[in-house]
Amino acid sequence: MPEASTSPVLTLCSLVFEKLDGDSLARASCVSRAWRDTASQDYLWKALCTRIWPSLSSPRGMALLHLKGSFKYFYRLRAQAQLQHKKGHLNRCKLPTLALKDLFFLVDISHCGLPISSAVVCGDELLPSFVGEGLGDSSFDFSIPIATCLPRSWSKEEVQEFEVSWAVAARGSQRVFQLMNTSHYAGGNQEKKGVRVGSACTYAQPLPPGTECGCNVASCLGSCGMGKDSMMDWRGVPCEVQVRVESRCSRLVSTSPSGCTYTYSDFQPFKVSFAILHTISWGCLSQAQVLLYLQHALFHQCQE
Structure with a gap:
């Protein structure tokens, strides 16, 4: 904790603020100027962000934060991205030419x-061996190794209930775009659980809108083989975001005193794969298509 404030009341506020979630901390900063100054201290937001997204403590995470300015500002960007992912609209600015090396991928997995x-992970850190060959272009289908934050394994039922967040940030953009967020489907909704096959579990959601206005969606994804008319509204885009969590699986056989035999399977995640699929052909979109889509999501400014 930084040097204590000269006011005992504000010192007590700082101790309380350390226990708050992001929404409560933001509300506290609206009470008065003194509370705003106390609640705006970056060490509070650093503790909050690293608790929610531990990867921000990594060198790559710190590089991303350096681009965004502060932990408080980064938290606001992530919160806006998750809200806009749910509502289906974005803020927009000037459209640049985007390359894979300009992107940061933020992948977070949690349970309850x-x-x-x-x-x-930065785009230029994705190894070529993770990229499959598409029709005339490399497909957007990547895998990254992951390390678990907890020294424990998970049952097959728990694996299917993982909460998966996949967001994207870019150099030169002051936005974070949420591609997938399964946490708001919590509460036992069986249809929204992951689909487990063997030791891998796949989580899927419809492709979110790239822009509120739907401009140029056809030019971004039109080469998927869909008619232009069906592409003018983002709701007609038959594409799906998929994240697949692969685990090491160990099995334990136990015999009860009554003589019954039980088999338990424990899963330890070690790799995450992510892709955007065309749900008619079930082929991956190309890198060029996805980069154009992300350009609109992160930089587009509607001229209409």
């Missing part, structure tokens, strides 16, 4: 709000 794994 408890972080399991957190990673920040």
